[in-house]
Amino acid sequence: MDDRLYYQDAYTRTFSAQVTKTGVEQDGTPYAVLNQTAFYPPGGGQPSDLGVLEEIRVVDVEEVDGEIRHRLEAPLSESIGEVTGHIDWDRRFDHMQQHAGQHILSASFLEVVQAETVAFHLGKERVTIDVRLDELTADVWEKVEKRANQIVLENHPIIARFVDDEELATLPLKKQPTVTENIRVVMIPDFDYNPCGGTHPARTGEVGMIKILGWERHRGNIRLEFICGWRALRDYNQKQAVVRDTAKLLATNEGELIAQTERLLAERDTLKAKLAEVDKQLLEVEVNQQLAAASQLGHSRLIMCTFTDKTIQQLQQFAQLATALAPDAICLLAATTDDKVQVVFARGQEVNVAINQVLKETLPVINGKGGGNPAMAQGGGQSIVDAEEVLLHARKLLEASLM
Structure with a gap:
């Protein structure tokens, strides 16, 4: 070597x-x-x-x-x-910090809750370890994180060297080596002894702060995400800037930020409810106007409309309300954009026609796809013909069906 x-x-x-x-x-x-x-x-x-x-x-x-x-x-x-x-020294030292931080954090999990680390990955932004735990509570991770940072602040030496079989047998290894020759052990005396071929700083103080960012369940273990040293400082600075700027936008201080956000969310929910009620009232007015102006198709009233400002969900709401208010109504509705036509067809309970069949025979006009049931169906396709022509085609099919 x-x-x-x-x-x-x-x-x-x-x-x-x-x-x-x-x-x-x-x-x-x-x-x-x-x-x-x-x-x-x-x-x-x-x-x-x-x-x-x-x-x-x-x-x-x-x-x-x-x-x-x-x-x-x-x-x-x-x-x-x-x-x-x-x-590239900045990259090398970053890896030294993160790798040594992993050793310290893994040893802290062993010491605090006897939880073994079974996987480790040093990513570009974050570091992860998989810990053999069924669950992780805030109380446990706070104790582990505190113990890890205590080891950092105590500034223990980190000793990395190759050992022979005789010395290896005397060391209290936390895990067994995966190789049988050129075995290198990284030691933090009286705390951690691990076979490892990575690069590490000379003392724990150089690792800097170790900060756990989050965790999730992963293949029966707990996967933790953490960072150390300069990464932790950069992360803190970024989050502090977000907190500071958000507090400024909300005209409050950092201590009141959560309470102010909760108030704004409550106000938003109230406004959304009021807006939904207004939308419902406007929809009722619009539907009643269309019902009053509807043309006769046999014994049914036909509403045939095209829109440029409605989503397919809004077309569905329109059709549902119209057929509920007027069981004899049929709705042929379309919404258009530059390159797309969306349609919703519906009929009331008193109308004996399979509206999904009408849709099925209409969609080829726009190379479209869709589906539904005999009472309501919807679909969409290309704007290769005007929406009015699409609805006229559907009307002709309805006339033939009702006859």
Whole structure:
């Protein structure tokens, strides 16, 4: 492991190395292999490092058949034998914070509620762990989070090193290693001992605040989302800005923000109820006007209208009210937009016609689809003919059916 500088010193940002191999991946991406590297390949839930080799951007790093491939934005010059590499330090240190934070949080769950961590993922914005728990209460997560942050503030050393079988047997490991050689253990003395190949800071204080953001049930366990360090500060700043700006918009202070929001929601619900009542009254007026102006079709009254300002739900409400007020009524309604026609057909209880059959024979006029029952049916299609023509076609079908 001497060629892996990130194990010798996780704080290495710049290094020199000999190019031992170059090549091209199947997708055309050039890569280089070095005699030593500080670029960490992905493993154990931690993503790879990024950075540059001789000013050429390293877009990915992966260990393939025992060699670490540095995938590049452009190929290295064939004349280059030695290169200088620069790690994207902000990314590296962020991963060090989040990974060490995971160790601390997982150990805190074990200590507080004897809950084992069974999965870990370090994402670009959030970090998750899956904890073997049936449920998680606010009381438990607050205790776990407090214990984790206590470990951070106590600024314990974080020791990461390779151990032999003899030493390994003496360590109180929280889980068993998944490899049988080159076993590396990350230790926070008297608190956590875990086999791990990731990069970590030298002391717990560098992890910064550990903040649990939320959790959900996942495959019989609890999946927690959390962040540490600089991520936690950025998250706090963003949320503080939202709270501050929202309080300003609502002309209140932060302490009254919830109460003011509840008042506004109550006012909104009251206004929605009043508006619904007004809409109902307006609909009744409109329906009664259309019933009064309806034409006769046999023993039935026919309302045939097109609209440009109604949704199909509003057409349905119109038809339901009209046929309820007038059991002898038939409604042929259409709503149009630039490229679509929606129709609702309905009939009252005293009308002996299967309105869904009328719709079925009308929809081909607009290449449409729809369905319903003998009393009401609806559908939609393309605006390839005027809505009035669609309704006239339906009227002719009605006339034939009623005769």
